[in-house]
Amino acid sequence: MNETLANELTTSLSADVRGFMPELVLCFAIVFMLLIRLMPRYDRVHMGWIALVLAGLALTVSCLQWRGFHWADFPVPGVGAYAAMFDPRQEDTPISISLFGGMLVYDNFSVFIKMFLYAFITLVVVLTLMSKVPDKEDSADFYVLLFGSTIGMAIMASSNHLLMVFIGIEMASLPSYALAGFLKGRRQSSEAALKYVVYGGGASGVMLYGISLVVGHVDIGSGYLPNIVQAIAEKNLLGSPLMVLGTTFILAGIGFKLAAFPFHFWCPDVFEGAAAEVGAFLSVASKGAALALLARIVLGIGGLGSNLDTPAANQQAAYDSWSRAVDYLVPFLSIFAIVTTTFGNFAAYSQTNLKRLLAYSTIAHAGFMIMGLATMTRDGAGAVLFYLVTYLFMNLGAFAVVAFMRNLTGQEDLSYFRGFVYRAPILVITLGVFLMSLLGMPPFAGFMAKFQIFAVLFDSAHMYEREGKTFLSWNMYGLVVAGGLNTVISLFYYVRVLKVMALERTLEEVESRPIETKHVPIAQAVYLTALALVILVLGILWNPLSQASSNEEGVNNFRAAPTAPPVAVKLKAGGP
């Protein structure tokens, strides 16, 4: 047995490494940035540029993975050959291979999320270069933590085994605890980091306990997600109280990462205390990875993962398990989503600190994305992917504006920015674009994302009605109404920010002093304008992205079954 296990691990090693290449690039980046400081000449170099190059390299490799089969005949030699190493897929069969003996899964969904993550950190590194938040001495630490967290998130998004889920979450969280407290001298920063680590430790502990209950269940006995899903399907384990408890604890842990109500208490404090760049990173990347994980687990339990090629004999059992899972999970997720969104929107109303306001807006958007998952369909996951990509640009832009404003004025409180449009127009105009996109106004990309979520809710309502589950169908309509009302509620605080910055008179005007315009560096203006333009263009030409993230391309095809079945190693009785 040991031989076969060893055999299996070594033969697939080259394929595994190729699949894991983007993360390996980031690992190399971490090692490089730490070691290069040993040389006295490079002791004081700002690591930002190196981080940018290496993040870009990771992004390139990830894109090659995504488009592997299309780039097989790329004219540059080597690229095509490299890209062709990834299985060229036939029209209907999506890629799905498992890496490292079934620990990580490599399918379209995970590759898409990873591409999204790497694109995002490239943009975040550009932002940090422009806003100069990590200064030279600390820059290596900052980027190492950033990349480490990203690797953890990549593992979260592609995990196929509950141990990897836990490792991924821990690896994503620990560096972000440190990132939250990065501004060592600021009292608020240390307070934010303390709150974060205490909550995070608790949440991950609870989640681990839940994992232990699920994994050790007498009928499951394995951490592999497809095995768990299959066992749940075949033996109707969702009725067992231990399983329910375990699953709830796991979902609580993921809910913490997502900052969903009621696990959100860390979110506003951490965002307010940490630097705006860290806030940008956490709000998009950790949410994206957490959503990917939630999608994988929830849709897997819902039976979508394992019954793609179910032989006809088992289809009735698969349908039954899907039916039971859906009856339990859909209302649960819907309530989760509605409560999160509504709470986020109402709490944001009274905020005056910009970062806190954006934190609550982040919570509300996470709720929206959970709505997409609450449909328990592949189209729902596709809509969430689209939302994540647009959300990347909107949120990054909003936090970037806050960072630049802080650099210009040293303030983060909204009341300081009265009439700011006359002092730094480009900042306020681009902030207007980002906030209106977050609100969901056409023609910006945010509206297209919300529209897709609504469309998928309607579609699934019809689908549930066809399947005879009228309660779930009404559930979906209720989500639509809740989503619409929440959009209107969120109008208040988004427009209030714009109102204060654009409509109110500046202090100078009231006191009849001439208004001094602040000079915004050209690089920052270009960065913000580029982001705003992307949002506008995505709002008009959103078809390609929609196709890429939707069902047709098989992105979110949860073929979580590993190609190499897990080896149950039985030790001899009486052995060690």
Added chain:
Amino acid sequence: MSDEVHLYPYLVLGALLFTCGVVCMATKRNAIGILIGVELVLNGANINFVAFSKYNAVFQVEGMIFALFVIVLAAGEAAVALAIVLNFYNNHATVDVDGADELKG
């Protein structure tokens, strides 16, 4: 002892540790006390893993690997958390979490 110990006592022990840990996290005011609670929870889960590994033939190797990794990760988490508590102390001169109240609730 002629009677073998069954699985359930171990699970109860794990649950006990888990509950102690959660209560510790919820009630302690000292930040390090809260971290002790976290460690208790993680170790409660570890006991579960090892117990399942012994009593579930399919899970033998996997359970032990789980436990090993959890020990490592718990250690890493404790290291980072203690560093953060130290930083907090440097800024606030206390490890009492009630002192962390500048960011509004």
Added chain:
Amino acid sequence: MESDLLLMSVCIFIPSVFALALVFFPKGTEEYMRWFALLGTAVTFVISTFVFINFHAFLEANPDKDAQKGEMRRPLLSTSLVGRADAADKLALAPQNEKASETDMLARYPWISRFNIEYYLGVDGISMPLILLTTVLFFLSMIASWGIEKHVKGFCMLFLILETGVLGSFLALDFFLFYIFWEVMLLPMYFLIGVWGGPRREYAAIKFFLYTLFGSVFILIAMLGFYFTDVQDFVHPQIVDAKKNLELARHPNWKAEETAALKARSDELLKEKSQAAAAKKKKLPPPPVVKRDPVKTANDRALELVQVHTFDIILLSKVGLDAMRWRNMELDTEEQSKFIKTIMDRREAAGVPTTEAAVRKRLDQAFFGKTFQWIMFGFLFVGFAIKIPVFPFHTWLPDAHVEAPTPISMILAGILLKLGGYGIIRIAYPICPWAAQNLAWWLCVLAMINIVYGAFAAMAQTDFKKLVAYSSISHMGYVLLGIAVWPMTGANYWAWGMNGAMYQMIAHGISSAGMFFCVGVIYDRAHHRNLDGFRGLNEPMPLYGGISAVIFFAALGLPGLCGFVGEFMVILATWNFATPDYPNAGKVFAILAALTVVITAAYILWTMQRVYFGTNEKYKDFPDITVRELLCVIPLVILAILLGVFPMLVLQWMEPHVTGLVDSLAQMKL
């Protein structure tokens, strides 16, 4: 791209291009910015006249050849949007793949294929006058905005983007595209009111934004509800065919499975036959015949999966009409079978057959049921009623009008209110006619409340602008009344009502823009709007007094000026409105509406007396109307008189399409 699509797109987006170009004007060139923006609105106006000329030429090319000698040659009803859409589809799907007609002022271009959203533009008699009104009023308002001093660049840019949004809403024939342009209007208006408005501008702006966004969410939900209806029985069968082929391509194994299944079936049948023959030979009773369902071919399986969804407003109107027909045949099973058979034959002929059971199942969809129609019409109506505005969603209007600067008030009253009426005529009524007809009485009541309440409220105002705002509410009540008088019994004069409503929209656009401009002229000089504080303005400003008189009389509805025609047609139609429960409802409404004209006259004449007549020492030195102001208001005066004396100028090419819409809806009996 077809030339008509290009022309219409240019018409929509040229203001935005000018707005973008304004970014590069440096600070200090305010005067150039204004002239540049004026040039932008002028160019848009010229292009919209091109669109009109093309449209008119198209109508002239398709006249009613059956007109009797001496009768006016009117455009054929096949020039309506439905007819043109059908013709365009035929061309597109014809085997020779002919190029689409470039003169029919209707064009589509695929945009988001995942959701079947198209970039679909078109004009007809309903939208053309409104488009011309839009471009004229934006041009005149730009002249009126010479008084804006602060942040001219921002003002001009937002103004031009607003024009793009409005023109896009009028030209869009795809519901999603319409919705996008509808929302694009919100943000510029918010800033235009909020930055350049009066003392309570922030409150007015946020109220406007909130109300309209609230309504938009309703429209969005209705839009999605329509989208998720499977309309494959109502599109051209070739579209269903194409989708079926797509499904077949996605499942290549089905063909193999079909052959295998057919072979297995034929084997079974052979075996049965041989068994029967053997039994016969042995003189045994034949084995029982096994009843088998027909083998499912790959075609059938593909067709099962095909669903056609659309945002196309014209197609949805067709489906809405059929929904009404189906609802009305509820108890008549023979009619039902005939209806279904027509659908099945049409599809059979194109090679995409369907079964009666499948058609019935599709006709059981929510869209064809009463609840859905009620709810969706309600949502759409609320969304558009907020814009009109209809009591009780009207409270944003007085605040917005009072606080907005003069040019924005002109735009708001002149055009933005008409978008609500246009939305109801174009979208709400055709897609949900069943609910519209059943709710007609309630809509009339709401309209009457608008008319009467608006008139009385206007009478009580002391703020000049607020008075004009409430008179707007009152006049838009006539518009809603004209749309709503769909009679269920008795003579059908609804065509008069619809045409009257359309004409009233144009007339009110002209007169209310003029009224707001007149108020603005005084406000520029006196810096207050208190009606009791003015008197005797005719003395220092006689020319202005005369022009105002014409505008105010037009608003009053004096025969010979534009306001009369619409009101007259609406009241005429209302007289003949009757429902089974209230056979005399129309007469009551008509009498009330006519009496309200007296109230309208009262407050307008009283206002004129308070403001213009008499003598006043305080304002003796006011300068008379300047050349710029004259340039702004004279076209309105000319239009007011012209449209009052020669209504056929507009009616002759507007009326056939409006009447066509009415006829297609009203032929359905309840």
